[in-house]
Amino acid sequence: MEFKIAINIVAFILCVLGSFLTVSADAVTPPTHNYTVTQNDVTCVVLNGGFQLVIPYTSNSKNYTTTVSVSNITTVNGTCDRNVNVLNIYFYKNWKLSFIFINTTVDHYSIGSINLTYGMTTSQFKNLSTTQVGQMITQSSDLPQNTSTGPFGGSYLCSGETTLSLNAGITLKIYNIQYRAFGKTKSGAFSQKNIENCLLSTPVPDMNTAAAVIVGIALGSMMVVVIVLYVIISKARGL
Ligand SMILES: *[C@@H]1O[C@H](CO)[C@@H](O)[C@H](O)[C@H]1NC(C)=O
Ligand SMILES: *[C@@H]1O[C@H](CO)[C@@H](O)[C@H](O)[C@H]1NC(C)=O
Ligand SMILES: *[C@@H]1O[C@H](CO)[C@@H](O)[C@H](O)[C@H]1NC(C)=O
Ligand SMILES: *[C@@H]1O[C@H](CO)[C@@H](O)[C@H](O)[C@H]1NC(C)=O
Ligand SMILES: *[C@@H]1O[C@H](CO)[C@@H](O)[C@H](O)[C@H]1NC(C)=O
Ligand SMILES: *[C@@H]1O[C@H](CO)[C@@H](O)[C@H](O)[C@H]1NC(C)=O
Ligand SMILES: *[C@@H]1O[C@H](CO)[C@@H](O)[C@H](O)[C@H]1NC(C)=O
Ligand SMILES: *[C@@H]1O[C@H](CO)[C@@H](O)[C@H](O)[C@H]1NC(C)=O
Numbered sequence: 001m002e003f004k005i006a007i008n009i010v011a012f013i014l015c016v017l018g019s020f021l022t023v024s025a026d027a028v029t030p031p032t033h034n035y036t037v038t039q040n041d042v043t044c045v046v047l048n049g050g051f052q053l054v055i056p057y058t059s060n061s062k063n064y065t066t067t068v069s070v071s072n073i074t075t076v077n078g079t080c081d082r083n084v085n086v087l088n089i090y091f092y093k094n095w096k097l098s099f100i101f102i103n104t105t106v107d108h109y110s111i112g113s114i115n116l117t118y119g120m121t122t123s124q125f126k127n128l129s130t131t132q133v134g135q136m137i138t139q140s141s142d143l144p145q146n147t148s149t150g151p152f153g154g155s156y157l158c159s160g161e162t163t164l165s166l167n168a169g170i171t172l173k174i175y176n177i178q179y180r181a182f183g184k185t186k187s188g189a190f191s192q193k194n195i196e197n198c199l200l201s202t203p204v205p206d207m208n209t210a211a212a213v214i215v216g217i218a219l220g221s222m223m224v225v226v227i228v229l230y231v232i233i234s235k236a237r238g239l
Contacts, residue, residue, distance in 0.1 A: 029161075029175050030069035036188045037078035037087050044080035045087045045101065046155075046188045049177035053097075055118065056169045059129050066125050068118075070097060085109075085181045094119050094136070101181035109181045110149040113142045114166060141166035148177075154194025155180040162198065 030050040037045040051070035056063065075090040078098075085101040095118045102112035120135040122128055143164065150156030157178045164172040178190060 028069075030173075031071055032176060033070075033073065034188075035076050035087055035089060037076070037080060037085065038186075038188075039080040041186050042080060042184060043186060043188045044085045044183050045078060045099075045179070045181050046183060046190065047087055047099065047177070047179040049179070050175035051097070052173040052175075053116070053118075054171040054173065055125075057120070057125060057132075059125070059127050059132060062127070064126060068124050084112075092119075092124075093121075103182065104145050104149060107152050108149045109152065110145065110147055111143055112145075113140060114164070114172065115140045116166065116170065139167045139170060141170075148198065150180060150196055151194050152182055153184075153191065154196065155190045156198070157195050158198035 030052045032048060032050040035045070035047045036043050053068045053070070054065055055068065056065045058064070070089060070091055073089060073091045076088065078086040078088050083103050087099045087101070089097045091097070096116070098115040099111055100113045100115065101109050104110045104112075115138065117136060117138045120128055120132045120137070122133060125132075147164070148156055148158065155178055158174070159176055162174045162177070164174065166172055178195075180190060
């Protein structure tokens with residue numbers, strides 16, 4: 001009798017645990033990548049993060065948006081000039097996302113502009129009119145000078161999700177970003193010192209952390225239930 005109750009309670013907890021894990025697995029955050037630009041043995045740009053583009057478009061006088069993760073990366077390259085560092089990310093067949101880092105003050109840099117080139121493909125854009133299929137579009141968006149500034153010799157860090165508004169209503173969603181530009185070392189490791197955090201972020205724990213917390217809570221409550229049941233059953237049996 002007591003044993004049956006115990007089994008039922010444990011099964012219930014496993015069920016709850018299972019449903020949490022399914023929810024977390026369904027949540028889509030784009031994959032995080034480590035992008036580097038090295039020239040003459042100096043790694044000037046290191047950028048770690050996940051990106052997603054939300055692109056509005058019109059077809060047959062109807063408005064749509066498509067959401068595309070930066071994945072299926074083919075090439076990463078760029079340039080390390082004295083006043084401008086560029087990171088180019090080539091992905092899908094012919095898409096290109098470029099981050100152009102500029103020197104904003106004597107001791108800080110920031111993302112000065114973002115260039116995006118994308119192709120109107122039927123796999124990413126639903127219900128395209130035939131004239132649009134295959135069109136290539138390039139948008140160059142200048143960002144406010146105070147966006148995401150990092151210190152020379154250090155890095156900029158923003159945990160969780162942030163967004164940047166680009167031209168033509170395009171939104172760049174950014175997940176767990178850390179970057180440095182104008183780096184002077186061969187190594188692409190971030191310095192542990194001199195990290196500037198974003199101010200406004202609403203840190204979202206990444207899914208692994210969230211899942212680990214949920215599993216921890218579920219396992220913890222299961223142990224408590226088992227211990228309590230053991231005590232109750234032992235007492236009932238007069239052990
Ligand atoms: C589509 O978007 C354009 C520009 O954002 C807007 O002017 C227009 O009213 C929208 N059309 C529809 C059908 O919602
Ligand atoms: C991305 O790559 C995966 C595996 O290589 C492939 O199945 C998928 O079709 C690719 N997606 C695009 C949009 O190219
Ligand atoms: C980066 O790679 C692309 C595609 O392979 C190439 O066309 C381009 O010239 C390269 N740019 C630099 C700066 O190396
Ligand atoms: C940043 O700009 C200032 C002024 O233009 C210049 O003196 C300095 O050398 C630049 N620093 C870097 C790392 O490019
Ligand atoms: C595409 O158009 C068809 C008919 O014109 C419509 O039924 C369908 O819902 C549209 N798809 C999207 C994603 O809007
Ligand atoms: C970005 O776009 C601007 C405007 O089209 C262009 O002048 C610049 O060379 C581009 N930069 C890169 C790195 O693609
Ligand atoms: C950046 O500057 C703009 C315009 O000067 C201002 O509206 C905005 O609040 C500033 N953002 C930050 C994060 O300081
Ligand atoms: C990114 O890659 C560089 C070069 O391979 C490496 O030195 C660095 O540790 C990596 N950073 C992260 C956060 O993975």
